[in-house]
Amino acid sequence: MSRAILILIFFIGLLSSCVSGNSDKPAGSAKYQQYYVQGEVLYKNYCSNCHQADGSGLGRLYPPLNKSDFLTENFASVVCLIKNGVSGELIVNGVMYNQPMKGNPALTELEVAEIATYIYNTWTNQKGMIEVSEVTALLDACGEN
Amino acid sequence: MNWRKTGQHPATSIQRLLLSIASAIFILSCQVSEKPLPIFGQREVVGTDTVYHTIAPFAFVDQDSAWVTNNTFKDNIYVADFFFTTCRSICPIMKTQMLRVYKATADMPDVKILSHTIDPEYDTVALLHDFADRLGVKSARWHFVTGVKDSIYKIAQTSYFATAMEDKTEPDGFIHSGAFLLIDKKQRIRGKYDGTKEEEVNKLIVDIQKLREEK
Numbered sequence: 001m002s003r004a005i006l007i008l009i010f011f012i013g014l015l016s017s018c019v020s021g022n023s024d025k026p027a028g029s030a031k032y033q034q035y036y037v038q039g040e041v042l043y044k045n046y047c048s049n050c051h052q053a054d055g056s057g058l059g060r061l062y063p064p065l066n067k068s069d070f071l072t073e074n075f076a077s078v079v080c081l082i083k084n085g086v087s088g089e090l091i092v093n094g095v096m097y098n099q100p101m102k103g104n105p106a107l108t109e110l111e112v113a114e115i116a117t118y119i120y121n122t123w124t125n126q127k128g129m130i131e132v133s134e135v136t137a138l139l140d141a142c143g144e145n
Numbered sequence: 146m147n148w149r150k151t152g153q154h155p156a157t158s159i160q161r162l163l164l165s166i167a168s169a170i171f172i173l174s175c176q177v178s179e180k181p182l183p184i185f186g187q188r189e190v191v192g193t194d195t196v197y198h199t200i201a202p203f204a205f206v207d208q209d210s211a212w213v214t215n216n217t218f219k220d221n222i223y224v225a226d227f228f229f230t231t232c233r234s235i236c237p238i239m240k241t242q243m244l245r246v247y248k249a250t251a252d253m254p255d256v257k258i259l260s261h262t263i264d265p266e267y268d269t270v271a272l273l274h275d276f277a278d279r280l281g282v283k284s285a286r287w288h289f290v291t292g293v294k295d296s297i298y299k300i301a302q303t304s305y306f307a308t309a310m311e312d313k314t315e316p317d318g319f320i321h322s323g324a325f326l327l328i329d330k331k332q333r334i335r336g337k338y339d340g341t342k343e344e345e346v347n348k349l350i351v352d353i354q355k356l357r358e359e360k
Contacts, residue, residue, distance in 0.1 A: 049237040062237065100231065
């Protein structure tokens, strides 16, 4: 069953890699769709318990991902913290949050790209597709700035 | 088979009488408001009294450094659960749902909430205070308590029939159930709900009202 899904995902990936090559608007591409759909599944598994399905967060415990100035202004940090976690004070929309978020070290770069694509293009966010190559570069640079 | 038999042989007058008595009882029992909530756990009959399972004596400290004991809930209804602040799996959902219970019972001073941390080494009073504050809990109706770890695990398992224990093989280090337990004014368990499911928590909110109206 899971093998069949994997093969299917691989096939879709193969297919979309051809499509995205000539697409200037990744938001409409098959690759984008695949990242987005996978990202949504991963988001529900790893993120939505705290950040909620609608990205609104919870009180002053878990910051929002929707209408979040932090998300908009700190793309590199967000990519790093999806994988590595974050602790200490974090100001989002002028509110100080201080609940440690554990990292998800088992996430692959592809999965981080899929989650980032999902959260950056859902609710009111419209950043467009996040490529694995971007994620790889950002993850390599985590902790350097 | 039996149906066919009675179909072949018309019911005797005694059978008819019994049937009408049975249906009368049935109709009457339907008219007596709604079925009361069940009482959980073992019961013993002592003389003419039935002794029910109740919550064992406890003493924990809440987010305001105040002692919380059975007496804190004297003549009150309360909802109990087990969580820890750094849990990423079900606790945030439980807290989202418990917040709904808290808001739904905002004008009910006789309804309280008792959330036990199962990670008392990390979840200190100060941390629980901050957690409650950040969750938006202002009133003293919702106690976030910490205490001796073994006492918390023991009361979870033996008094509330809930699962709570350490397990280093789990990513977050603990196993616990997402149950919300509804406790009545006599410290008896009257309901168990999955605190991660919105529909179950809806039922809990209805049952709280039912329990308040119970004489």
